[in-house]
Each structure stands twice: as structure tokens, then as C-alpha cells.
Amino acid sequence: MTDHAREQATILETHGLTKDFKGFTAIKDINLSVQTGSIHALIGPNGAGKTTFFNLLTKFLKPTSGQIIYDGRDITHARPAGIAQRGLIRSFQISAVFPHLSARENVRIALQRKLKVSYHFWRPLRILDQLNEQAQATLEQVGLGKFGDVKAVELPYGQKRALEIATTIALEPRLMLLDEPTQGMSAEDVSTVTDLIKRVIEGRTIVMVEHNLNVVATLADQITVLNRGEILAEGNYDEVSNNPEVMEAYMGTTDAA
Structure with a gap:
């Protein structure tokens, strides 16, 4: 070599x-x-x-x-x-998802940086709707496709870790x-x-x-x-x-x- x-x-x-x-x-x-x-x-x-x-x-x-x-x-x-x-993205020992947001919303937050609106909190929430399809695809990738509307706090521990990996993947x-x-x-x-x-x-x-x-x-x-x-x-x-x-x-x- x-x-x-x-x-x-x-x-x-x-x-x-x-x-x-x-x-x-x-x-x-x-x-x-x-x-x-x-x-x-x-x-x-x-x-x-x-x-x-x-x-x-x-x-x-x-x-x-x-x-x-x-x-x-x-x-x-x-x-x-x-x-x-x-x-270079790190996933932590303790699950770092937002517990009272749905699985899809957690992934969507990670995808926000592509829109360069991460810190524009005054913009309407519907601006993020364009990310729903990609967020769902990411959930499918980690086996959580059926849990998009479930709040993270309601997911079993193993699925919480899968969700955390999904949010990590979303950061490319x-x-x-x-x-x-x-x-x-x-x-x-x-x-x-x-x-x-x-x-x-x-x-x-x-x-x-x-x-x-x-x-x-x-x-x-x-x-x-x-x-x-x-x-x-x-x-x-x-x-x-x-x-x-x-x-x-x-x-x-x-x-x-």
C-alpha cells in the first residue's frame, strides 16, 4: 500500500x-x-x-x-x-433523546441543521414538515418505523437506544x-x-x-x-x-x- x-x-x-x-x-x-x-x-x-x-x-x-x-x-x-x-458524532452512555417528543420529532430535530434553521425558534413549526419523510426513513432504518408517533419516554430501553442511534445517523x-x-x-x-x-x-x-x-x-x-x-x-x-x-x-x- x-x-x-x-x-x-x-x-x-x-x-x-x-x-x-x-x-x-x-x-x-x-x-x-x-x-x-x-x-x-x-x-x-x-x-x-x-x-x-x-x-x-x-x-x-x-x-x-x-x-x-x-x-x-x-x-x-x-x-x-x-x-x-x-x-465526527458521539452517542453517549445515557440515552440523550428528548423524552416528551415523539420518535419522529427527535429525528427531525437532528435533521434541522440541513435547513440551517436550528436556532431560528421564531419560525413556524410547519417549516420542519418537509423533514418528516426523511425522518420516517431514518426510523425505518433502525427498526422504529411503526413508532414514529410514540413519545420517546414510552419506548422500551432498547428502542430508546435505537432512537438515539437514529438521531446520530440523521447528523450524517x-x-x-x-x-x-x-x-x-x-x-x-x-x-x-x-x-x-x-x-x-x-x-x-x-x-x-x-x-x-x-x-x-x-x-x-x-x-x-x-x-x-x-x-x-x-x-x-x-x-x-x-x-x-x-x-x-x-x-x-x-x-x-
Whole structure:
């Protein structure tokens, strides 16, 4: 592969990314490369630095040192809104939909920015009616086509997460950051959301923090294991799951199955 082709295949890179909090190093010298069109999982025991790393990528935290390159551009010092406009979109651990709006209205809000009327609250609501068809199509994509008129608060937890993914898709992300997409779900909901992520990956790249290793094994093309703020191992699921250092970090022993 030529250098140019390699650059084209990489959508996100970090170089020496480090974050200190008053003498405590939460993230230390992280060098990460995410390939376009892949699902890249970030895993590790509690306190490994996964959420801090996500917060650095989305500019909710400023790095102490290091560099973040997204789509060939240095975004180390960019603003959160700026990277979102460039197609780097994050879905949070806790469902972030508007509970008392319908599923369709939630997606329609995400679509508003295409009309450039997001902050024009004095305009009549009917101006958004032109988005209904696209909002419905997005709901169909995530299996919520029959729930367009249902308020988000009335949806079961798994469907709320599907709605959140729908609102994320509506923002037309090139890179989706999914933070614990199956946290707190029943086995049935986990299966539903796992299948959903498989469906929406086409044309997109996903970086996901996920505690459920069965989900990681099913979805991830590449896995980075963090421990105490540093990269412990990288590779596919078979490679990292059989790594003695990874087993020790998770289980406290190298004898874990």
C-alpha cells in the first residue's frame, strides 16, 4: 500500500495523546489508528481511561499533550461543534433523546441543521414538515418505523437506544463514537442493538467503547485494550482475548480461560 493510500484508509489517528489531572495521568502517550469503514472497539477494565479518551476525541477535554488527526486534519484544538460539523458524532452512555417528543420529532430535530434553521425558534413549526419523510426513513432504518408517533419516554430501553442511534445517523456522521451502546440492556435488547449497528455501518466508521465482550467479538474488526491509561494490546478479538496481559488486567490472573 502506498503512503497516499494508507492515509486515505485512515480516518482517525492520535499521536502521543496524553491527559493529566493535577498530577494523575489518565491517558498516557496513546497512538491509535482507525481505518475507514471499520468497527474499532476500545475496551479495558474500569478506570482504564476509555471515557477520558472519548472526551478528548470529542473536545470535551483538552489534551495535556499529543495530537488528534481526523480525516487528514489536525483537530487537537478544534471546538466540539466544529468537529461535529465535519462528521465526527458521539452517542453517549445515557440515552440523550428528548423524552416528551415523539420518535419522529427527535429525528427531525437532528435533521434541522440541513435547513440551517436550528436556532431560528421564531419560525413556524410547519417549516420542519418537509423533514418528516426523511425522518420516517431514518426510523425505518433502525427498526422504529411503526413508532414514529410514540413519545420517546414510552419506548422500551432498547428502542430508546435505537432512537438515539437514529438521531446520530440523521447528523450524517462519517465517524460515529458509540459510548457503551448496550449498557444496562437485556440479552434480547443487546442482540437487537448489535444487529442494528451491523446495519448502519455501511459507508461509516464506528469507534465504540463497550463492556460486553460478546458484542465486541461479534462486531469489532480491530480492538484496542486500555489499562491504566495506556495501550495494553491491539489486534482482532482472538489475538487480544488470548493475550496473557489482557487476561491479567481483566481477571487478575494469567490462568483465566
